[in-house]
Amino acid sequence: MKARFYAGAAALALCAGMAQADGHQPFAVGEGDFNWDSYTAFADKYDLSGQSVEITGPWTGNEKEKVDIAFSYFTSATGASVNYSGSDSFEQDIVISARSGSAPNLAVFPQPGLAADMASQGLLTPLADGSADWVRDNYAAGQSWVDLGTYADADGADQMYGIFYRVDVKSLVWYSPEAFDEAGYDIPETMEDLKALTDQIVEEGGTPWCIGLGSGAATGWPATDWVEEMMLRTQSPEDYDAWVANELKFNDPKVIAAIEEFGAFARNDAYVDGGASAVANTDFRDSPTGLFSIPPKCYMHRQASFIPAFFPEGTAVGDDVDFFYFPAYAEKDLGKPVLGAGTVVAITNPSEATNAFVEFLKTPIAHELWMAQGGFLTAHAGVNADLYADPSLKAQGEILLNATTFRFDASDLMPGEIGAGAFWTGMVDYTTGVSAEEVAKGIQDRWDTIQ
Amino acid sequence: MSPLLQGIVTVIVGVGGCVGYFFLSNLILDKVIFPPRADNPGQNINRANLVRPWLFLFPAMAALGLYLVYPVVGSFWRSLYNRSGDEFIGFGNYSVMFSDTGFQTALFNNFLWVLVVPASATFFGLLVAQLTDRMKWGNIAKSLIFMPMAISFVGASLIWKFVYANNADIGLINAIRDMFGASEPLDVLQLRFWNNFFLMFILVWIQTGFAMVILSAALRGIPEETIEAAIIDGANPFQVFFKIKVPQIMGTIVVVWTTITILVLKVFDIVYTMTGGNFGTEILPSYMMSYMFRDDGRATAVAFVIMIIVLPVMIWNIRQARAEMR
Numbered sequence: 148m149k150a151r152f153y154a155g156a157a158a159l160a161l162c163a164g165m166a167q168a169d170g171h172q173p174f175a176v177g178e179g180d181f182n183w184d185s186y187t188a189f190a191d192k193y194d195l196s197g198q199s200v201e202i203t204g205p206w207t208g209n210e211k212e213k214v215d216i217a218f219s220y221f222t223s224a225t226g227a228s229v230n231y232s233g234s235d236s237f238e239q240d241i242v243i244s245a246r247s248g249s250a251p252n253l254a255v256f257p258q259p260g261l262a263a264d265m266a267s268q269g270l271l272t273p274l275a276d277g278s279a280d281w282v283r284d285n286y287a288a289g290q291s292w293v294d295l296g297t298y299a300d301a302d303g304a305d306q307m308y309g310i311f312y313r314v315d316v317k318s319l320v321w322y323s324p325e326a327f328d329e330a331g332y333d334i335p336e337t338m339e340d341l342k343a344l345t346d347q348i349v350e351e352g353g354t355p356w357c358i359g360l361g362s363g364a365a366t367g368w369p370a371t372d373w374v375e376e377m378m379l380r381t382q383s384p385e386d387y388d389a390w391v392a393n394e395l396k397f398n399d400p401k402v403i404a405a406i407e408e409f410g411a412f413a414r415n416d417a418y419v420d421g422g423a424s425a426v427a428n429t430d431f432r433d434s435p436t437g438l439f440s441i442p443p444k445c446y447m448h449r450q451a452s453f454i455p456a457f458f459p460e461g462t463a464v465g466d467d468v469d470f471f472y473f474p475a476y477a478e479k480d481l482g483k484p485v486l487g488a489g490t491v492v493a494i495t496n497p498s499e500a501t502n503a504f505v506e507f508l509k510t511p512i513a514h515e516l517w518m519a520q521g522g523f524l525t526a527h528a529g530v531n532a533d534l535y536a537d538p539s540l541k542a543q544g545e546i547l548l549n550a551t552t553f554r555f556d557a558s559d560l561m562p563g564e565i566g567a568g569a570f571w572t573g574m575v576d577y578t579t580g581v582s583a584e585e586v587a588k589g590i591q592d593r594w595d596t597i598q
Numbered sequence: 599m600s601p602l603l604q605g606i607v608t609v610i611v612g613v614g615g616c617v618g619y620f621f622l623s624n625l626i627l628d629k630v631i632f633p634p635r636a637d638n639p640g641q642n643i644n645r646a647n648l649v650r651p652w653l654f655l656f657p658a659m660a661a662l663g664l665y666l667v668y669p670v671v672g673s674f675w676r677s678l679y680n681r682s683g684d685e686f687i688g689f690g691n692y693s694v695m696f697s698d699t700g701f702q703t704a705l706f707n708n709f710l711w712v713l714v715v716p717a718s719a720t721f722f723g724l725l726v727a728q729l730t731d732r733m734k735w736g737n738i739a740k741s742l743i744f745m746p747m748a749i750s751f752v753g754a755s756l757i758w759k760f761v762y763a764n765n766a767d768i769g770l771i772n773a774i775r776d777m778f779g780a781s782e783p784l785d786v787l788q789l790r791f792w793n794n795f796f797l798m799f800i801l802v803w804i805q806t807g808f809a810m811v812i813l814s815a816a817l818r819g820i821p822e823e824t825i826e827a828a829i830i831d832g833a834n835p836f837q838v839f840f841k842i843k844v845p846q847i848m849g850t851i852v853v854v855w856t857t858i859t860i861l862v863l864k865v866f867d868i869v870y871t872m873t874g875g876n877f878g879t880e881i882l883p884s885y886m887m888s889y890m891f892r893d894d895g896r897a898t899a900v901a902f903v904i905m906i907i908v909l910p911v912m913i914w915n916i917r918q919a920r921a922e923m924r
Contacts, residue, residue, distance in 0.1 A: 242891040264892075366874045421764070421783070427876065428764055428785050564892040572888075575876040579788060596694070596893070597681070 172219055174516065180531050181519070185510040189224055196226035198500040203241060204255030204490065207233040209456045210522065217516040221507050227500040235363045238567045241495070245270040250495040253504060255312070258559040259295050260566045262309055262493050269301035271308050272494040274505060279307040281509060286311070286526045288553065295555060296491055309491035312508050313517070314524045316543045317372050317451040317486040317556065318473040321435060325467070326443045337477040338380060348446055349417045357420045357445035358413050359434025360427050360575060367571030369431045370409065370578060371558040372486065373449065377408035379484035380475045384552045391557045397591035398584065406574075406583040413578050420445040427578045432457040438468060449473055451488065452543050456522045464539045472546055482551030488559055489526070562597055569593040616657075623653050670905065677898035691899040701900070703878055704885035707794050708863070708907075711881060714795065716858040718802045720851060723809025727817055728839060740814070744807035751804070755871035758800045762786050762872075790878045797879060800868050805861070809854045816850040817843060849922045856915035863908050882907075 177183050200221075206214050211233045218229040232251075234240050238261055241254050245265060256262040265271050274296075282296065283289035296309035320341075327334075330351065335341040348355040360369050378387050382401050389395035390402060416422040420437045421429065437444030439459055448454075455464050462468055475481055492508060494501055507513050511530045517523040521536030524543055535541045547553070558566035573586040628634075632646040680687050695701050726743055730736035746754065763769030764785035766776035772783040787793050820843055828842045844851070866883030873879045875888060886900040 239887075239891075246891060364870055364874045366876055424785055424788055425764055425783075428787060568888060568892065572874075572876055579790075579877060 171216075172223070173216065174519065176223075179519075180533060181515050182511040182529070182531060185529075186220065186224060186512040189507060189510050189512075193225040193227075193503045193506075195500045195503060198227040198498070200227060200229045200253065200498070200500045200504050201251035201496070202229060202231045202253045202255065202504075203237065203244070203251045204231065204233055205235075205237040205257045206231075206255070206490075207235060210453070213517055213520045213522065216520065217513065220512070220516055221504060224507070225500070225503060227503070229504070236365070238563070239364065241265075245495055252494065252496045252498055252501040253492055254495045255490045255492050256309065257488070257490050258563065258567055259298075259309065259491055259555070260558075260560050261563040262491055263298040264563045265495075266298035266300055266306070266308050266493075270495065271298075272497045273300070273306035273308055274310060274494065275502060278310065278505075282307075282310060285509070285528055287528050287547075288526065291553070291555075292489075292526055295489075295560075296493075309493045310505060310508055311489045311526060312492050312514070314487060314489040314526050314547070315451040315453050316524060316546055317488060318376060318484070318546070319450065319452060319470040319543070320473050321438060321448045321450060321454065321468055321470045322446055323438050323443060323467065324469050326438070326446055330446075332446070334471045335474055337474050339477055341474055345412070345418060345447075353443070354418070354420045354437075354445045355447055356412055356418050357434050357437040357448045358426045359429030359431045360578065361430035361433075365567070365571060366427070367573075367575040368558065368567075369434075369450065370413070370574035371566070371570050372451065372556065373409040373413070374402075374405050374574065375486050375554075375557045376449070376473055377405040378402065378557070379486060379552065379554055380481060381405055381408060381479065383481070384484070384554060387554055387557065391560045393561075393594055397594060398587040403583045403587050406577060406587060410577065410583065414580075423578065427575050452524055452540070453522055464537050469539065470543075484552040484554065485546060485550035486554055486556060487547065488556040562594075564597060565590060565594055619657065620654065624650070627653060673898045674902055677895060677902050679895050681893040681895050683894060687895070691895045692903075695896060695899055695903075700880060701885060704880040704882050707879065708881045710794055711798055711801075711862050711865075712859055715798050715801050715805070715862045716855045718798075719805040719858050720809045720813075720855045722802065722806045723811075723854065724813050724844075724851065726806065726810045727814035728843075731814070731817060740810060743810055746804045747807040749804065751801075751865060751867040752871050754800055754804055755868050758796075758803075759872060762796060787873055787879075788877050793873070793877055793879055797868055797872055800872075801862065801865060805858050809858065812854050813847065813850060816847040820846050849918055852918045853915060853922060856911050856918065859911045860908055860915065863904055863911075 174181060176186060202218070204214075211231065214231050214233075218231055221227070221229055237255075237257065241250070241256075241261075242265065244250050245254075250270070254262075262271065279293050279297065282293050286292045292311050293307065296311065297305050297307050298309075300306050330348075330353070332344060332348070333340075335344050345355040358369070358373075360367050362368055375387075378390060378401075381404060382390075386395055386401060390397075390399075395401065412418055413426050414423045419426055431450070435448045435450065435454055435458060438446070438448055439462065455462070455468075458464075458468060472483070472485075475483055492505070494505065511527060514523075514525040514527045514530050515534050518525065518530065518534045518540075519536055521540065523536075524540065524547070526547075532541060532544060535544065558570050560566065561570065569590045573590045576589075577583060577586045627646050627649060632642040632649075634640075634643050634646075676683065677691055678686060678688055680690070726740070730739045733739070749757070760768055761770045762785075764772065764783050764787075766772040766783050769783070771786060772780075775784060786796050789796075824842055824846070825838060828838050833841070864883060866881065866887055869875055869879055869881055869884040870887065875884045880888075882900060882904050886897050886904070889897040889900065891897075
């Protein structure tokens with residue numbers, strides 16, 4: 148009876164896979180400056196007709212459309228269908244599906260911390276041998292990406308589980324060049340300038356910032372980025388690393404000071420569009436729209452490189468909106484720290500087609516196909532940088548290269564329970580009026596229960 | 599295999615399997631194990647009749663044991679272990695939990711939910727059932743009120759998210775405040791303590807229809823003579839309603855009330871969708887969710903506490919429902 152069910156389910160999945168037509172493919176094979184050689188070499192190597200790869204990840208809406216296009220080339224190269232489904236509550240969904248034995252073949256983790264959790268529970272399959280060497284040789288700053296994709300397995304032995312597909316630069320402030328020109332504001336070069344500009348905008352009757360923390364069940368995460376930026380701009384990178392590892396306690400005065408640095412912006416009614424009370428519940432996807440209204444509801448919005456995906460239809464990055472580097476304090480002498488993140492692909496349910504898909508992600512073309520559609524940065528050194536959809540993405544790539552310090556999003560590295568739980572809700576509590584000490588202590592208490 | 603075919607095959611296999619089991623097991627009992635032959639056929643028939651009820655009860659008992667009893671015992675056992683399940687810590691999870699402020703908030707909020715939602719839904723349901731009973735367009739009104747029942751909790755939450763939106767152009771509440779000249783929009787989901795009631799209202803909105811339908815049927819079942827006698831004795835409509843009708847359908851009211859209470863203790867999707875448990879709106883099931891798959895010891899401990907709270911309500915519910923049947 149049970150076996151019959153499984154057979155039926157498998158047959159069903161196959162039918163569904165076949166029924167799914169390939170989306171239209173905007174880039175013709177062999178045309179443009181794409182690395183089509185890597186595509187044909189890959190296509191010649193694999194024939195997987197009739198097989199399918201199930202992938203789940205955090206990309207939804209506009210981003211899912213781009214993913215589907217990029218992944219459709221895997222189908223045309225190998226004959227295996229790819230079913231990508233995105234979820235806003237990916238963090239919960241993947242754990243539930245893996246525990247219940249209904250995991251997809253591949254999962255795209257926005258948080259290495261969560262991937263590490265799952266690896267230690269034996270829910271992930273290591274990548275093929277030699278993957279670590281490959282990443283080290285082919286990714287810019289390769290070793291850091293190897294480290295970020297290497298976790299301890301159930302027996303405590305380090306294995307390479309994840310390959311990064313898509314990197315985000317977080318240390319960006321988005322603004323409307325037109326609004327800046329009209330008001331006569333200059334791009335701030337230092338944090339001191341940025342704070343002065345913020346006060347100046349308020350004096351002139353404007354609202355400087357748009358901040359939104361809403362994100363369904365993940366509400367609060369944008370605030371963790373703010374705190375991380377402030378950590379990097381007020382403390383040494385070593386302190387930052389110690390904080391990630393909890394050697395520097397969460398309720399250490401250094402961390403509390405960083406939280407309050409964020410509060411200086413977010414908890415000030417005059418600084419934020421809609422007042423401080425709007426921060427916690429405004430959806431992060433709706434938050435930047437204030438930049439585009441006339442007169443502007445706000446002048447600046449600190450958010451990672453993916454945010455143009457959520458700008459109003461027809462917004463041209465570079466004309467209607469641009470960005471500058473979220474500056475560091477001139478007096479603190481901490482260089483130009485850059486905060487970043489990325490999505491890491493790991494195998495949750497191995498199969499022949501799944502392994503082939505991981506190999507596909509190693510080809511330059513897999514990255515270029517999304518680069519050309521916009522909203523995508525990569526650390527893959529083999530890609531043609533001219534393929535970035537617009538000059539601003541290229542510029543973000545440069546910010547990545549010019550960083551004196553590059554650090555990965557701390558909340559993504561912390562244990563899932565903290566980085567995708569207590570830290571989020573703690574920041575929501577903080578923005579709604581709870582003191583930084585109390586919030587930090589609550590998060591540290593939760594961390595203590597893990598150790 | 600197409601999904602349709604698969605569905606048909608599943609139904610045939612399932613139904614056929616059940617019929618086959620009862621038929622065949624009965625046959626084996628009568629013909630093979632205790633055949634009415636041999637030296638004392640009468641005793642064999644009696645023996646077979648002793649075994650038969652157990653034979654027929656077995657599938658239900660097995661399913662209940664496997665899917666109900668075993669998980670309950672297993673969960674309790676699991677809640678006595680640490681987060682990764684490899685160290686016995688007795689009631690450590692429970693003692694840590696009860697001193698946790700998050701748990702206390704969730705418990706308090708859940709208490710509010712249990713107090714407010716079933717009572718309001720039952721009250722509104724009874725009100726509507728009584729008022730629409732003899733109206734011409736009563737059935738249309740009933741249909742409208744019953745409709746939210748068809749919406750899933752998440753769907754309803756999304757609808758109400760728009761009603762509560764912190765923006766006078768979208769949110770109904772803020773639009774009304776705007777009309778009366780409020781300068782700033784108000785985010786009702788962030789009003790600590792009061793936001794719980796805004797979330798509860800969603801469930802009341804969904805459940806009123808359920809209460810209305812059941813109570814409406816109960817009201818119709820009241821013997822006319824009792825009401826006529828009361829009216830002849832000079833009772834006013836209020837007296838008729840409260841002194842004649844309500845006492846007669848009290849049993850049904852209790853069943854409706856307890857059924858909604860049990861539902862309230864299970865609902866986490868409204869909180870999860872609307873606030874994600876932020877702004878002090880955590881209730882026990884959503885609190886459990888925040889530990890699930892991270893600290894299973896704690897999560898199962900919360901689950902067990904929920905079960906302990908549900909148990910008396912459930913027993914009362916079943917008893918009342920049985921009394922109604924008689």
